Amino acid sequence: MSLVTLLPFIVLIGAMFLMTRSAKRKQQAAATMRNEMAPGSGVRTIGGMYATVKEVNDDSVLLEVAPGVHALYAKNSIGAVLGDEEYQRIVNGADHSADEDIDTPVVPDDASSLTEADKSADASDDARIDLDKKDVEDAAPKKTDGESDAK
Structure with missing residues (x-):
């Protein structure tokens, strides 16, 4: 060759x-x-969930996904170990930079902050819509004498 x-x-x-x-x-x-993971470290799983390490075993890790909520994960499912500042910024939205001391208001996600005008507007949006078949039949094109039902 x-x-x-x-x-x-x-x-x-x-x-x-x-x-x-x-x-x-x-x-x-x-x-x-x-x-190098240690209890107290912030981590991101390969599924994209952020959690705090509570306990590290040989092949598994106990994560706290919410206060008082613990889940056992395989060590291989940890995608990244995050630094404390980065973890707090992502999870809590906290920005610890010294040049930015602006207090941003927290807007609740629940309906407790709605005013009476908002509640009445929401109530009017809940009008019933009738979805009977008659609406579909009325919208269908009419057959002429030359057309048959067989296709």
Whole structure:
């Protein structure tokens, strides 16, 4: 065999070697990050849930997803261990920068903050809509004498 014939195979093997090496580095970095987890750390799971680490075991992690709500996750399901500032910024919306001391008002998500005008406007939006089949039949095109029901 000539060198020209072997060159594409050599390049392909070299590219595969480089790709597996970088993937191995990423896996080692992820394993190191997971091993450095400690109780009190903020984490993001691979599903996108943010939680606080309560307990670290060999293959599992106990996370507090809300105050008093704990869930047991596999260590491999931790996508990122976040720094304290970043975790607080994401979860609580807290920005600890010194140049920005603006107090933003908190708007409740429930209906307790509605005024009487808002409540009456909401009540008028709840008018009943009749969805009987007769509406559909009236909207259907009328058949002419030349059309039949069979298709």
